[in-house]
Amino acid sequence: MKKSKVTNFRYTPGYHVYSRGGWINDPNGLIYYQGYYHVFFQYYPYDSKWGPMHWGHRRSKDLVHWEELPVALTPTDEEGCFSGSAVVYKDKLCLIYTAHHVIEIDGKEQVFQDQCLATSDDGVNFTKYEGNPIISLAPEDNSEDFRDPKVWDAGGIFKLVVGSRTKDNLGRVLLYESVDLKNWIFKGEIARATTATDEGYMWECPDLFRLNGEDVLIMSPQGIKPREGKFKNLHQTGYLIGKLKNNYLAIPKREFKELDLGHDFYAAQTFLAPDGRRLLIAWMDMWEKKLPEQADGWAGMLTFPRELILKGETLYMQPVAELAKLRSKLLAQTVQTDWQLELPARRLELQISAHTTFTLEISYGQEKLKLSKSGEVLTLEKTDADKRTTIYENNKTELQILMDTSSVEIFVKGGPTFSERLYGSKNTKLTFQSEKQAEILVYKLEV
Secondary structure, three states: OOOOOOOOOOOOOOOOOEOOOEEEEEEEEEEEEOOEEEEEEEEEOOOOOOOOOEEEEEEEOOOOOOEEOOOOEOOOOOOEEEEEEEEEEOOEEEEEEEEEEEEEEOOEEEEEEEEEEEEEOOOOOOEEOOOOOOEOOOOOOEEEEEEEEEEEEOOOOEEEEEEEEEOOOOEEEEEEEEOOOOOOEEEEEEEEOOOHHHHOOEEEEEEEEEEOOEEEEEEEEEOOOOEOOEOOOOEOOEEEEEEEEOOEEEOOOOOOEEOOOOOOOEEEEEEEOOOOOEEEEEEOOOOOOOOHHHHHOEEOEEOOOEEEEEEOOEEEEEEOHHHHHHEEEEEEEEEEEEEEEEEOOOOEEEEEEEEOOEEEEEEEOOEEEEEEEEOOEEEEEEOOOOOEEEEOOOOEEEEEEEEEOOEEEEEEOOOOEEEEEOOOOOOEEEEEEEEEEEEEEEEEEOO
């Protein structure tokens, strides 16, 4: 089969990881190893539609300049290489992933999933473990959904969480332990959805880590019912905060919170930088949405790397500081109440410090994105998408906005983040109005 190639570069990003031909979705195996940040992802090289899953691979020394590497994992006729994670053991880079099996029994297709291991001495070429699978069976009360292992070194013992669904359709996360990555002991269920409509019938892509003395569980539930202006996406990504005690996540104040309030954010995974920062990357798309770039031979991109910050009971995100390496030119610096700028460039960083009421509109030709604040209500409106609203009580609003050829990421300091794919064929137009004067900076970003 011939690999898919990009036939039109009208939507290809400049400083984000994207497919460069073919389909990508979930980020996998995020890790720092031998002087490089590694990002793997679900990948189908032969079409711009989802297909038998491979693991694509990029690496970077600075989180902003990414080198394309050979495919790390390739499926076979017996298994697809679904999502997973990475850890270092005895100087080897080890990938743990879900093998997805479809078999025929009595003329009917049956699906089952198990967890497998692949290793590398150089971080580029990987060999699947001959003894796979390393975790073959889910608990008896589990459905066929048993995937997306996240592994970490807990001081000489490896811990691993897996996303799953019970037979009575409740999402949950299971915990395993090992000393060698090959032999695993089931330790139990650490958390489960209260109801399918409130917290989901399946929990995909779990991630458990400690931040500021708290244990944070990130996952991507399926099946949450929209309510009170929340959970407007087809599927969500959010988190619960508690304390892991006796292999159970005790959650004193249970509230599942969305991690990102945009329309294009899913399957987030975190990892540690060498300096101790907890970093996150997600898939900047959403299942069952129209992706215009598919007509051009590619589909899918990842968010710009973010640093996670936990304050109280809320998790915030901000672009990694390495973003500064991309700033090539200051295009505008002004203090205004009414301001407008139109230019052909798309790869921009916009910084705004505004007080009280304001409206910001970003137009990529016919597609528009509007962020407004009135009182304590912050509202995001997008062409042909559900309106998103949230409460943001600060009188002063500091915005950092990353724009690329077909995306916009809005970061509100001490507040929400909105990740969006935005398409269009004409110039970028920025329009801003505020009751009081606002400080505005616009940088051109170049790789």
